[in-house]
Structure formats: structure tokens, C-alpha cells
Amino acid sequence: MTRPRPLVPRPDQADTVRTVGEFGVIARVLARAGSARLAEVGPGDDAAVVATPDGRVVATTDVLVEGRHFRRDWSSAEDVGHKAAAANLADVAAMGGTTTALLVGLACPADTPTSWLEGVATGLADECAPLGAAVVGGDTVAAAPGSEAVVLSVTALGDLGGRRPVLRSGARPGDVVALAGRLGWSACGLAVLRRGFSSPLAVVAAHRRPSPPYAAGPAAAEAGATAMCDVSDGLLADTGHIATASGVVLELDRAALVAACLVPDGPLQQVGAALGTDPLAWVLTGGEDHAFVATFPAGTPLPQGWTAIGAVRAAGTAPGVLVDGEAAEAVAAALGAGGTGHAHFG
Amino acid sequence: MTRPRPLVPRPDQADTVRTVGEFGVIARVLARAGSARLAEVGPGDDAAVVATPDGRVVATTDVLVEGRHFRRDWSSAEDVGHKAAAANLADVAAMGGTTTALLVGLACPADTPTSWLEGVATGLADECAPLGAAVVGGDTVAAAPGSEAVVLSVTALGDLGGRRPVLRSGARPGDVVALAGRLGWSACGLAVLRRGFSSPLAVVAAHRRPSPPYAAGPAAAEAGATAMCDVSDGLLADTGHIATASGVVLELDRAALVAACLVPDGPLQQVGAALGTDPLAWVLTGGEDHAFVATFPAGTPLPQGWTAIGAVRAAGTAPGVLVDGEAAEAVAAALGAGGTGHAHFG
Numbered sequence A, B: 001m002t003r004p005r006p007l008v009p010r011p012d013q014a015d016t017v018r019t020v021g022e023f024g025v026i027a028r029v030l031a032r033a034g035s036a037r038l039a040e041v042g043p044g045d046d047a048a049v050v051a052t053p054d055g056r057v058v059a060t061t062d063v064l065v066e067g068r069h070f071r072r073d074w075s076s077a078e079d080v081g082h083k084a085a086a087a088n089l090a091d092v093a094a095m096g097g098t099t100t101a102l103l104v105g106l107a108c109p110a111d112t113p114t115s116w117l118e119g120v121a122t123g124l125a126d127e128c129a130p131l132g133a134a135v136v137g138g139d140t141v142a143a144a145p146g147s148e149a150v151v152l153s154v155t156a157l158g159d160l161g162g163r164r165p166v167l168r169s170g171a172r173p174g175d176v177v178a179l180a181g182r183l184g185w186s187a188c189g190l191a192v193l194r195r196g197f198s199s200p201l202a203v204v205a206a207h208r209r210p211s212p213p214y215a216a217g218p219a220a221a222e223a224g225a226t227a228m229c230d231v232s233d234g235l236l237a238d239t240g241h242i243a244t245a246s247g248v249v250l251e252l253d254r255a256a257l258v259a260a261c262l263v264p265d266g267p268l269q270q271v272g273a274a275l276g277t278d279p280l281a282w283v284l285t286g287g288e289d290h291a292f293v294a295t296f297p298a299g300t301p302l303p304q305g306w307t308a309i310g311a312v313r314a315a316g317t318a319p320g321v322l323v324d325g326e327a328a329e330a331v332a333a334a335l336g337a338g339g340t341g342h343a344h345f346g
Helices: A017-030 A075-095 A114-131 A187-194 A201-207 A217-222 A235-244 A254-261 A265-273 A281-286 A328-334 B016-029 B077-094 B114-131 B186-194 B202-208 B216-223 B235-246 B254-261 B267-275 B279-285 B326-332
Strands: A039-041 A049-050 A057-066 A097-110 A136-141 A151-159 A176-180 A227-231 A247-251 A291-296 A308-316 A320-325 B040-041 B049-050 B056-066 B098-107 B135-142 B153-160 B176-180 B227-231 B248-252 B293-296 B306-314 B320-323
Touching: A017 A114, A017 A136, A017 A265, A017 A320, A039 A254, A049 A097, A049 A136, A057 A075, A057 B153, A075 A114, A075 A151, A075 A201, A075 A217, A075 A227, A075 B114, A097 B056, A097 B153, A114 A136, A151 B056, A151 B098, A151 B153, A176 A217, A176 A247, A176 A254, A176 B040, A187 A201, A187 A281, A201 A265, A201 B098, A217 A227, A217 A291, A217 A308, A227 A235, A235 A247, A235 A281, A235 A291, A235 A320, A247 A254, A247 B016, A247 B077, A254 A281, A254 A308, A254 B135, A265 A281, A265 B056, A281 A328, A291 B216, A320 A328, B016 B135, B016 B248, B049 B098, B049 B135, B049 B202, B049 B279, B056 B077, B077 B098, B077 B114, B077 B202, B077 B216, B077 B227, B098 B114, B114 B135, B176 B216, B176 B248, B176 B254, B186 B202, B186 B279, B202 B267, B216 B227, B216 B293, B216 B306, B227 B235, B235 B248, B235 B279, B235 B293, B235 B326, B248 B254, B254 B279, B254 B306, B267 B279, B293 B306
Parallel strands: A057 B135, A097 A136, A136 B056, A247 A320, B098 B135, B248 B320
Antiparallel strands: A039 A049, A049 B056, A057 A151, A057 B049, A097 A151, A176 A291, A176 A308, A227 A291, A247 A308, B040 B049, B056 B153, B098 B153, B176 B293, B176 B306, B227 B293, B248 B306
16 A cells, blocks of 8 residues: 655745755655655655565665765765665675665755755655656654765665576686676776866766666576676776686676677777776776676577677686786786775775 | 684784785674575675575664764773664564674774774674674774774675565554564663663663564565564664555553553663653663564454554554554653654754
């Protein structure tokens, strides 16, 4: 059953969290929440209740901090909502599941405009709607005394549709490594924004709103993927997680990656040429596009949207990732990347 | 299937989030996470997978901000973990459910001692363990640049065990209003701490670690409760939520509340006398003890731990809460309370 919606006062651009109060914020945000197909109890009670037809629930949490994961001058409120949802929807898809509902925790300064929070709610709702998902609950609190930053914590729930979850630990020697989705676009867009530019729009837009190919996750599970994860830290770092969890070596093919990720004369090459950066650095170490990388038994017909980029070998001395036989760390260093992926505490 | 635990380095009191890094923090925290009875995939993958025997999942999120919801000089790390878990476990219980798993989002300054985070993890695990629940996933990120405050976002998942969820909207004229658990202890403990004291220990301990009677929630659902919520904002405020959602008046009986909540010569009276505060103010407007308030059809034998404190009447001109016939707002004002409950944005 869906809870009755509170009446929402007419939004005023000058309203802030302080002037409308906690319940005013919640009412305005909920007015934009949409409704989740499987929600039996939505926002407004002590907790939500969501149907789990599979008999299991997939659950994941991501925290976005203003000044670390987004900037209000680089991204609109809607962008931030899309991005926060995408990070979680991609995690659910990388298990082979489909997101059914979100919960959102929000700590924000009292002078945050309510219009900004409404924008975030709209972005969250729009990113979820194609899957039949929506925000079903959450909590809104004041930021720490003196803090100017918004902290947004999003939890996604998902359904496996009868499929077994695809873990990071299932890759086996002989498997094919495959990729679905874009790599390097978000990192390239960030490099552009950091230098004070806002074009080419394609990469800036990719940084503001990632477009993970969500359906590729369940399709890979259906096709028999042995291991999978989403690329949120960078391809080398995330294939490293599969290698470590599975006790194998993932050998990536540079030419296949270039063919899959670097369209000739595409925006990554153009920006790379302008900034003096090898665009392969973004492809190999950039996070936040939320592409999916998976391993499949050799001979498996790859589902639509998936491209082979390498193979799994037995770990000799240690698990790890190679690109054309060279260790990931050395490849990243040669490309001038600071490491194989994001370092979260600097 | 439970994920293999990473090897955990020997803790060092001087270690901080900066020195051990994101994955070091995660490894140390997970070493204290315990294991959830219903988790099929625990921490370490893109998402967790938890069994939902009921075919539905209860889900709720609470955000705790340092300096708003806890202070490191008033509460130990373990206390903060207990408190963060309790707020969520109580929300699940207030729907009639039992918590099965937690997800934890954490934004913390790079100089946070890892020993403090380990303490929080221990508190979370200890509060969940009696229910067979544990932390199954989460995210750890750096706090906003310049922010010194920890933000902790906890999501609880729960199972209804075949019971219908008990909403806030089901109270009907003629129902009995009943209470399970303590009221006013946390608020009294906070008043003591604010004045620089740390005794009587009973109320200070209640502020640091609430003790919600979790089993009372499912028991009330089983017994046919028509509406229920946990008391997190204060009894007058939270019964007000039931009154509004149900379109009724909740008439509370002052003598019954005093008998249920103010043991003669108990710590609330002692502290009240010392501070010149009527302890009934804490009982009526103090939050965070996470007692449960519910309505039952007249004549229902109340389950163990539940005490009648009033009755539901048809709303005349408007829904609301009365104490011995007097409006909640007037009662709160007469007791010198700032309002009927917490104001979250000051």
C-alpha cells in the first residue's frame, strides 16, 4: 500500500531547510519520489516494506560527500541525484540483480535551498524510474555544526529474479574477460572541468550523469558469467578485485580495449591531445562510468553489449592484472596515472 | 555464502584512516562485523544478498551526525555503534519486524583513529547479535574537505515473519493506547551530561546506549496492534504522528504515564529535583529511548511488556494528542519543554 502524500506547499526559490524544517523538506522531496512498483509501504512510516519475489534481497550503500564526489558548481542538483542513484543501481546490476527501491540518508546544512534538495530527489527518481524503482524511505538531518557540505547516503535494494548472484570470486583460468559500457568518459570529463572548461559536452555530461548499461548485469548472469563487478574505482583496480577474490590473473588485451573504448577521433582522443594525456590512462584508471566487467566460460556467446577484452590465466606467483603481459601498476605508471584507480583518502 | 575475511593487521592505537587507507579501514571494521544468519553474500562484493523468508523486506535508514546525535567526549565508540544500530532496529520492530542485516555508510575525517571505527563496528555488531543480524555491507569515504565530523548512515533490513506490517495509520476510535519500554531516560541523561555531570549512571548509560524492547514490536503485531511507531522524537510528537496518519485523537492518561514511567524515587525524579525540572517533561517530550507506542482494539489482552496509557477517540475538529484532556502543545509548554519533541534544524 502506498502512503498518502502530504500536501506540498508551493515551492519558493528562497526557501531553505531552516525555513521549512525537517518535515517540510521531507514533504517536498517525497512529492518528487515517484513510486516503486514493488513497494508495499512507501515513505512516511517507521520503515518501508518492499516485496522480494526472489526470496532474497540484494542491498548496497554508497556515500557521496560534497567536495569529494560532487561539486554544486560543476553539477546540477538533478545531476547529483542521477549520479548517486547510478552508483547504487550499478552495484545491484553487477550482482546480476535489478534495483527495486532506494533509501536516502541526507545530512545537510540548514541554509541548503529546498529547491536543491528537490532537484536531487528528481534526479534520483528519474534514474530509477525506468527500472520501476523509487525512493521508499530515508532520513534528513542537519549537517555537523559548522559544516557547509551535504552528505548523501543512498542504499539500493534489488531483486535477483531467480538468478544466482555473480560474485567477484568466481573467475576461473580459461574464462574470457568482457566489458559492457563506457570507460574513461567520466575521468576525461573531470579533467576538463578541473581545467575550468565545460566542453566537449559529451564527456562533461558523462561525468555529471553516468549511463551504466544496467541490463547488461542481469544479462551476464543469465548467460553464465562466473565473476562480475562494476567499474567504479577504475578498470585496473576493479579487475584487480576480481583477480584477488578469485585467485587468478586477468590478462587484458590493449588492442581490444582501445577498439572497445577509444573510437577514432572520439572526444577522449580530442581532449587527450589538447591536454597532453594518453586517453588510455582514463580508460584504464578512471572510475565512475560504472561500466561492468565480467568473466565468462570460454565459448560462451557474449550477451548483447558485451565485448571480449582479455582472458583469465592461473595465478603463478600471485593474483593480479596484466595488460599485454605487463603488470597493472607499471602500465598505470607509464601512462602517467597516479595509481590503478581512485585513492579515497588523500 | 559468507565471503572470506581479509587478514587483519594488528591494530595500533596510533593508526588513522589516512595511514591505513580505505581498504585497511574496511578490513578492520569487517573483522568486527559478526555474521548475519540470513546473509547469503556478506561484505566484500558489489552488494550483499540477504534471504527474505517472508517474501518482503522491511527497510529503514537513520543518519547520525557527530555534534548533533553524538559527541565523542560523551559516548565511547562502542556506545555510538550501539545507538546507531538501536535507532534502526527499533524502526524495524515498530513495523512488527525483526532486523536481519545492516548496511553502514561512513564519512569520516582522514585523522579518525581506526580504533574508534573498530569500536563503532563492535557496538553495531553487539547490538545486532541477539537478533542474528550483522553488518553485511557499506561504504567508507573521506569527510568533506575541512570537516572534522563523522557522519554515520545506517540502513536496517528486516523480516516480517508472515505478519502484516503495523502502520501509523491504523488507529481507530475505541482502541487502547499502550506503551512498551522506557521514556525520558535518554533525555534525562542528556540533561545530566549537558551540565557537565556523569551520574546517576543509569540515565547517562541510557542516553549512551538505548535499550529498546525489540521483541515488543513483533509481539504487538502478533496481538493485533492497529497502529505502532517507535518513540524517537518524543511521546507527544510520535503519538501525534499516529493521530495525524490515522485521523484520530489519542487521549493519554497522565496518571497511567506517571505509573508506567516514573518509579517513585527513581533516577528521573532525583535528577528532576536536582535540576528543577519536572521529570514528566522528559517522559513526554524526550526522544531516543526508542520505546514503542501502539494502539490495540479494546479488550485485546496486551502482550508482555505493554502497559495501557490512554485511548483513541474520534477526531472532532482535528486529529491530535491530549493529556488528561489538554492539548499536547499546552502540556509541553506548561512543563517548560521547548516543544512536543525534537526540532531537527535549529
